[in-house]
Amino acid sequence: MAFFWQSVVVELKKLWSDGQPVPRMSLNAAPDLNCCLLYQEIQVINCCIARKQRRKAAKETLDSLLKQESIDNSNPRYSNGDSRDSGIYASNSSGDQVLRLGVDHASGNLTLLETGEPVYSPILQEGPIMTAELIKETEELVLRTGSVGAGCSQLLSDMQAFKAANPGCVLEDFIRWHSPPDWSEDCAASNATVGEGSSRRGRLSDRMQTKEGNLWKELWEAAKPIPAVEQTPLYDEDLAVESIFDALEVIEPGKLFQQLLSVILSVCFVAAESVLPADSNLSKLFYDCKDYIIGIYQDDMSKEKLDEICKVYETMEAIVTHPEDALQIMEQPDEKSAENKNRFKLKLNFTGKDRQSLWKRVAKDEKKTSPNDEKKSPEEKNTNFFSNLRERKAALFSKKNAKTSELPSAPPPSALGPFDESEWTIL
Structure with a gap:
């Protein structure tokens, strides 16, 4: 039995190294928390394979786009100031045409407050793939330490991707797109003087206008325009899958x-x-x-x-x-x-x-x-x-307090229980 199980783990490792998903399972489905932990871990393996494939395709698309930009820059037609495709390029605050990077799709009718360019939703980094066991461990960590580091990392990543996809944007643009309840458009005034955190089209919520300890403003100032595919991954697929293999090899x-x-x-x-x-x-x-x-x-x-x-x-x-x-x-x-x-x-x-x-x-x-x-x-x-x-x-199907005399007494349980987890049985 032990030899058979080790063969199963070796086969899973081979599929992972070859980039082949585990057969007869969904390639991109999140772990089903209603299933056993073993099934969830195999789902994680398939999800990680799908993510690596998507990242590879996104990287190839970005490289192709940058190559096309270098060709356009050498074209005299565009060097003379002719307009370019607004879906690929956008004007920044100084009026220069800048290439949009990591664009996913247009975000409705939103436009940038300072440049008037349409707002595009960027391709974002995907969050961690969580099994039921990992969710429990994360909750215990947050309750014990109060740490929210993972949330800050995700927010910073989203800001950098938004800046790359929307040249000339400001913090208010990001908040309108990322957290609409923190933006109010009912205080617009045609010629009125507006204060910090406000514009002629609306204003930020009170919590977003806090000057001291405003995490959003601090992260926005630190964020650079980097598309998600070029950022440091928030979730290491290789490390996650290797930890699963290590656990499967020594499972009781x-x-x-x-x-x-x-x-x-x-x-x-x-x-x-x-x-x-x-x-x-x-x-x-x-x-x-x-x-x-x-x-x-x-x-x-x-x-x-x-x-x-x-x-x-x-x-x-x-x-x-x-x-x-x-x-x-x-x-x-x-x-x-x-x-x-x-x-x-x-x-x-x-x-x-x-x-x-x-x-x-x-x-x-x-x-x-x-x-x-x-x-x-x-x-x-x-x-x-x-x-x-x-x-x-x-x-x-429920416990009874009183014991009847006609029921036989139960035999004493084994000292080791039904599952002796100390050793594998070699057949």
Whole structure:
């Protein structure tokens, strides 16, 4: 098993080094936080491959644009002051035509306050790719230290990209584009004298006009017109993927098994739901079992939880593969087909040592059956049985304080638990 897992990691490394995404998975989808950590990490690998491909394409586009600019500058037509394509060039505050770099698309009807040129949204650096585990670690770091360094880095990067795409822009232009609520256009005056942070077309919010400790103004003054593709990456794809490979190589067997088991159970749920009738009584019992498994699978796995999951799964398997036999066995009196009932009892007794088993509840219900109930048809009996079962759902799938004397005592748990995470087993 250890050799097989190492082979899987080696294959993932080969795909990464060749720039090939992991097959049968989305290339550019963000990690699905509803999936297991292993699946999220493989999604991160594919996302990093897609980002590197986009960065390479953007770099080639920028190089081609700069090459075209050098050709245009040597053209006498443009050296004599003729106008150039406004989608590629823009006039700065001094009236010179400057090449726009890292442009994505025009930003609606916005125009620069000082030059009147249209505002273009730049291509921005993408943020970090976060798995559920990394999100939790980041939240703990922020709560513990109060650090917002990552947010400042992203804001500075956005400012530099905006300056590169919009020559002649000012801070007010960036705020109008990046944070519209911090800009008000209701104080425009035709000939009135306007103060700092204001223009004839509007004014900044009070928080943006703070002179001391205004982080936005400090970052704007430090920002240089650099397109995103030329900036230092905020997220290192190579480092992120290498850390994933390091973690996969030393993953504990118990943690790997727990994640693989959740995937297998999910596949089984989907397969079973496709063959069960939507409104049948068996489907309702199946979904009760499914909800129970999901409920006990939220925390770390233990031996008792694993045993319960196995018993519930056997019950679900019996429901799907032999639904008629399951109903017939549940209908039979106690003195008939004892061997079959005992065999089915092992599958239905999944509620744990401190829960009353499903079989014993059903047996009690059968003993309480009135003579009138014996005259009912099998269909009516099935309906009554599952109706009683659904009414007792809360008792079936919840802890009970009082222990009944008829339940067998649970065996002592193993000292090492179900998953001995200290060693891999070599087969």
